[in-house]
Structures are given as C-alpha cells and as structure tokens.
Amino acid sequence: MMPMLSAAPESPRNRAPIRRLVLIGFMGAGKSAVGPWVARALGWKFVDLDDEIARREGVPVPEVIRRRGIAHFRRVESKIGKQVLKRPYRVLSVGGGWAAQPGHMALLDGVALSVWLQVRPATALARIRASTLTRPLLEVKDPLPTARALLRERTPHYEGSRIRIGTEGKSPETVAREVIERAGPKVGLSLPESVAHDNKKGCEGST
Ligand code: S3P
Secondary structure, three states, rough: OOOOOOOOOOOEEEEEEEOEEEEEEEOOOHHHHHHHHHHHOOOOOOEEHHHHHHHHHHHOOHHHHHHHHHHHHHHHHHHHHHHHHHHOOOOEEEOHHHOOOOOHHHHHHOOEHHHHOOOOOOOOHHHHHOOOOHHHHHHOOOOOHHHHHHHHHHHHHHHHEEEEEEEOOOOOOHHHHHHHHHHHHHHEEEHHHHHHHHHHHOOOOOO
C-alpha cells in the first residue's frame, strides 16, 4: 500500500506547514542516494545541491573547487542553497560542508525538517572510493585523519538536526525507509502499518 499524504502539520515556530526535508551529513553518508527514494515516497521533488551548483557553474563540483577554489564554492553553495530552500515540496541533499557554514542550520528553523545521516570516517572513505565523484577536500596522502578531523569539527553543527539516522551496514534503500518512517509523519505523511513493520525488519539500530 502506498503511504498517504495528509494535511501537513504546523511547525511550532511560525505555524507554517513543513514542506521541505533536508538531508545533512558527512561526505559518503549516502544523502544523494537516499534522497530520491524519500522524495518519491512523499510525492515531492528531489534536489541535490551539488548537482544544482554543477549545473549553474557548468562543471562538476570537484572541478568548481579545483579551478575556482573552496571559498568560491562555499559562496555559490550558500547562495544556491538559499534559493533552493525557498521552493516548497522538496527533499534537498546538501554537501557535507553546508551545515557547518555560519547561519546555515538556522535557515532550516520552522522551514525544513533536518535529517542527519550518520557515517563513520572509515566507512565514508570506503564509500567515496567506490563512487565516481571525487572529493577534493579528502585528496590528501592519508585521508583518514583528515576525514576524522573534519567530522569532529562539523559534528556540533550536524547535531542541530531534528532526526539522526545511522547508516552503517545499511543500503540506501534501507536508510530511505527509515527516513520515511521517522520523518514522514512530521511532514504530513501517514504510513500504513505494513510500511512501518517492514521498515523495522529491514533496519539495523539507528545511532
Ligand atoms: C564537501 C562535500 C561534497 C561536496 C564538496 C565539499 C564537504 O558533497 O559538496 O566536495 O565540504 O564536505 P557530499 O557531502 O555529497 O560528498
């Protein structure tokens, strides 16, 4: 049975319905893989902020960073992120550095439901190695200490998320089911019993 959308609940802050869901987390957490599943379940559109940046800059994000520098990338990321957040009925996945930029997490207050997909540095690196997209910030001789330091520095920002979901040992589809189960009701999705039940069976414990 398909999950049903009911009237969106009101957020406590401004009493406007929450019509955006933002997937946050470190590189390799699976945000871009999980997002389309969640968007499909909600009947919303999926936007990957890095893809949007690449489209507007005319080159993939690693090239934007290499050719124009990280400061330029952060400016563009911030500007386009704010534009995308104005559009309702969107599941947005943001790059791992977005949440750690000043004022970004506060942009979500009362506007979007934030979901932090958690990953350990070693797992993140293994997933990144298996993917086609490079991450310039981790292109160093020994990336593990760099990944650990970056994650440590960003964790206080990620902790501002409303929902946390562990992704270790889970497929993107399994993580997506967990996101839909936990976040769906907060954005007006009513889940039939069977979905919630299947979901519990298919997941390892969240962290
Ligand atoms: C970055 C994460 C990347 C991308 C860029 C910078 C970061 O996105 O935005 O390489 O600073 O953590 P993913 O988190 O999707 O890998």
